[in-house]
Amino acid sequence: MKMKRELGLFDAVMMGLSGSIGFEIFVLMDYAYFSLAGSGMVLALLLGGLINLLIMFSYCELSAAIPEVGGEYTYTKAAYGGLVAFISGSLRWLASVFGAALAALTFAQQLSYLFLRVAPAIEGFVSAQTSLIAIIVIIILAALDVKGVRKAGMMIVTIFLAIFAIFLASGLWRGLTPPDVLPRPLPEGLSGVLSAAAYMFPMFFGMRALVAGAAQIKNPEKNVPRAILLSALLIVPLYLGVAYVAVGVVPLGVYDEPFLNLAAENIMPGVGGILFAIAGMVAGLSALGTSIAVQSSIARGMSRDGYLPKILLSVHRRYGTPYVATIAGSLFIMFLSVVGVEGVPFLGYAASFGSILVFALVNLSLLRLRKKKPYLKRAFKAPLYPFTPIAGVVMSLVLLVSPILLENFYAISALMSGLGLMVLVLLTYYLRMVGRYRVRIAVGGISLGMGIFTALLICLIETGFVPIVLSPVSLYVLIFISVISILAGLLNVTARTPKIF
Amino acid sequence: MQISIKGIRKILAAVVGTVQGTLGALAVAFSCFLYVNFFGLQEILKVPAGFLPLYMLILIIFGFSSIIGGLFLLTEGLESL
Numbered sequence: 001m002k003m004k005r006e007l008g009l010f011d012a013v014m015m016g017l018s019g020s021i022g023f024e025i026f027v028l029m030d031y032a033y034f035s036l037a038g039s040g041m042v043l044a045l046l047l048g049g050l051i052n053l054l055i056m057f058s059y060c061e062l063s064a065a066i067p068e069v070g071g072e073y074t075y076t077k078a079a080y081g082g083l084v085a086f087i088s089g090s091l092r093w094l095a096s097v098f099g100a101a102l103a104a105l106t107f108a109q110q111l112s113y114l115f116l117r118v119a120p121a122i123e124g125f126v127s128a129q130t131s132l133i134a135i136i137v138i139i140i141l142a143a144l145d146v147k148g149v150r151k152a153g154m155m156i157v158t159i160f161l162a163i164f165a166i167f168l169a170s171g172l173w174r175g176l177t178p179p180d181v182l183p184r185p186l187p188e189g190l191s192g193v194l195s196a197a198a199y200m201f202p203m204f205f206g207m208r209a210l211v212a213g214a215a216q217i218k219n220p221e222k223n224v225p226r227a228i229l230l231s232a233l234l235i236v237p238l239y240l241g242v243a244y245v246a247v248g249v250v251p252l253g254v255y256d257e258p259f260l261n262l263a264a265e266n267i268m269p270g271v272g273g274i275l276f277a278i279a280g281m282v283a284g285l286s287a288l289g290t291s292i293a294v295q296s297s298i299a300r301g302m303s304r305d306g307y308l309p310k311i312l313l314s315v316h317r318r319y320g321t322p323y324v325a326t327i328a329g330s331l332f333i334m335f336l337s338v339v340g341v342e343g344v345p346f347l348g349y350a351a352s353f354g355s356i357l358v359f360a361l362v363n364l365s366l367l368r369l370r371k372k373k374p375y376l377k378r379a380f381k382a383p384l385y386p387f388t389p390i391a392g393v394v395m396s397l398v399l400l401v402s403p404i405l406l407e408n409f410y411a412i413s414a415l416m417s418g419l420g421l422m423v424l425v426l427l428t429y430y431l432r433m434v435g436r437y438r439v440r441i442a443v444g445g446i447s448l449g450m451g452i453f454t455a456l457l458i459c460l461i462e463t464g465f466v467p468i469v470l471s472p473v474s475l476y477v478l479i480f481i482s483v484i485s486i487l488a489g490l491l492n493v494t495a496r497t498p499k500i501f
Numbered sequence: 502m503q504i505s506i507k508g509i510r511k512i513l514a515a516v517v518g519t520v521q522g523t524l525g526a527l528a529v530a531f532s533c534f535l536y537v538n539f540f541g542l543q544e545i546l547k548v549p550a551g552f553l554p555l556y557m558l559i560l561i562i563f564g565f566s567s568i569i570g571g572l573f574l575l576t577e578g579l580e581s582l
Contacts, residue, residue, distance in 0.1 A: 436573075439569075440570075440573045443566055443569050443570045443573065444570060444573075446566045446570070447521070447566060447567070447570045450563060450566070481524060484517060484520050484521050484524060485521070485567070487513075487517050488517050488518065488521040488567075488570050488571065488574060489570070491510070491513065491514050491517060491518075491574055491577075492570055492573055492574065495573070495577060
């Protein structure tokens, strides 16, 4: 059934803002300020905002030219088809699940802070169990998603805007001036600023919600690009203001409390920290719910196109919701949440890298579509073409490389994990292309080879050709492994299996 | 009760698949334990530091191919149940 287009420009801008202003601001500024950029965080946010604007130009043109559900996946599919679309969809899915784990941990962190303020006696217990709390929250929200319960994102953003307005007004009322903020040291210099920009980039990502929601917006060819640009422009001064005030009231140092809560408590003693903790918890829950739904919708889209098993399309008999995709994604999110609050920088970089790569692909798609499909009706055209999409690609790569050059441990871990997951993604694509039967024969061959090799090795050891002494237990274990591998290899090689995809 | 060759193959596939998949999972878990030196495994097994990546690679290749092969067999074995 086709969705009704009933949202105007104002609603669309609010949709873009509600996607952007989320839990990220409560959790990402911490590490960016204390460990990466110091007061340069303000500069990093400005840089992030400008890069986001560049990228959004490409989104505007593409969303106007292809006003269909699917966003990045649809654009890359139109430009490159097959493999690139699959990679783009997979990266978007990975960014969603990493982001969801981050949202769950933000909730746990803010809950811990709330207990610190209202019930310090049990705060120690809560802060030691952040992973468990995150997992419980994921289970609850996944269950709600399976049951089909939805929330009101627009109302949340209105409340957030009010809270940030109070924060900004109170900070500026204290008479904060640039000298209070700017002369602070930059812990890692300019590269720290670039790393912080990459790390905090997820604070801008949510704007893409507009592209995903294009199907509900009236006159999408005009309203979607306008709304994307307006929300991209509005978000920058808001973030800069919040960062400016927060940096002005919290000197660099080592604290047990989250940065923004600390700043709010300094500005509004007694209530500021608690207010921000509640806002952070609501933001975390809201983003987690959205991310669970988004990852499920991406997985189903790829399954519909035949890239993933059809089982992901299964719908719950009673609630009519895609429960298999929801549960599978939620299990992965739970697994990621085990890293706890200490792993927040890792999750932040992982979510950021995934989306930055998608952004680069979107810009490349724009370049390709201008050449491949010049006849497409474009209600909005990216200004200064081809400078904007090229700059978008280059700046995405700069953001990706900066933390690696700085040898940031979390960034390198995130990149390595991402590469490992991409290998799995490509393997899945290969499996889809060659069909299950051939893969089964290949795996069977490997098993058979390993079994025969192990048997040969045992013979050589026992006859003394290889100078290794094996205990009887090790010998029996090796014989058992060899027999099982040969049997499994033979069964797999001789199997007759039709394609499952 | 008559058991056909196809039936025997299915039972065998389910049993061998389960065992092979379990062996694969154990190999992957063992490689993780070895990497983080759980219970001082590297010292107990006298693994030279330079050889650790090689052992890990062998265990992981064996582990994952066994898991995948085992799952194929298990699926075949459980197909008509």
